[in-house]
Amino acid sequence: MANAVQAIGASKTYGEGRIAVQALKPTDLTIPLGQICFLVGPSGSGKTTLLSLIGCVLRPTAGRVVLFGDAVSERRERDLPDLRLALVGFVFQGHNLIASLSALDNVALPLRLTGTPSLEARQRAAHLLDAVGLGKELARKPAALSGGQKQRVAIARALVGTPPLLLADEPTASLDAAAGRHVVELMVELSRKMRVTPIIVTHDNRIFDLAERIVQLEDGRIVADSLTAAAGGAVGSAT
Ligand SMILES: Nc1ncnc2c1ncn2[C@@H]1O[C@H](COP(=O)(O)OP(=O)(O)OP(=O)(O)O)[C@@H](O)[C@H]1O
Ligand SMILES: [Mg+2]
16 A cells, blocks of 8 residues: 655754754654544644644654655755645644635635635535535634534635645544544545545544554654554554
């Protein structure tokens, strides 16, 4: 199977000298195309840092990050925004929707920014909102949506450009258990349908059964890495 993500000895140190913090120690991680991978671990263990390296938000201090065979860590800093647009859909802890725009226009926005004509962008946005169960709420602004609904709009926005990677950083943090589970179920289901590779950071062990693989971080390193029953029956080490 081809790989979506490879980190090869990738590390990240924030700051320099006496204030330097090595948030991620040299890390190897390979994620095959389409694998449903959760990143878990205590606060400060490096989950967001690792996700940021994979998402071309940060470049590693040392080591390499390869996405779909492309050594993105070797690209120039100024190329990172374009790489992100092409490769990554993000879902954050807060939904980061624009308050003055309808659900439809929020989802259409990434397409408009990359030059898709308005009508086509809105048609694709409507299709994605329908897929997350919000086909009747297209005209609503974020303030008129529940937390779970807002997070579903954020999922539609992340996927509307059909990026090959979907990265979510604690997408359930502001939701109750049922809404949180529903949001992650939707991400998993749409990822399978759209052939997207999702990587989801979560603290919520009640939804670990939705993962095919669970990578656990502690103190800036991977301390456990296992396939789950959802990975096709095989339970064991992933490396
Ligand atoms: N911009 C930064 N500058 C300096 N140190 C940072 C920065 N971002 C993170 N850190 C430090 O790096 C370490 C890892 O942080 P990271 O945000 O990756 O952890 P996390 O696992 O996502 O934690 P949480 O579950 O609380 O979100 C922590 O010690 C943190 O304080
Ligand atoms: Mg974090």
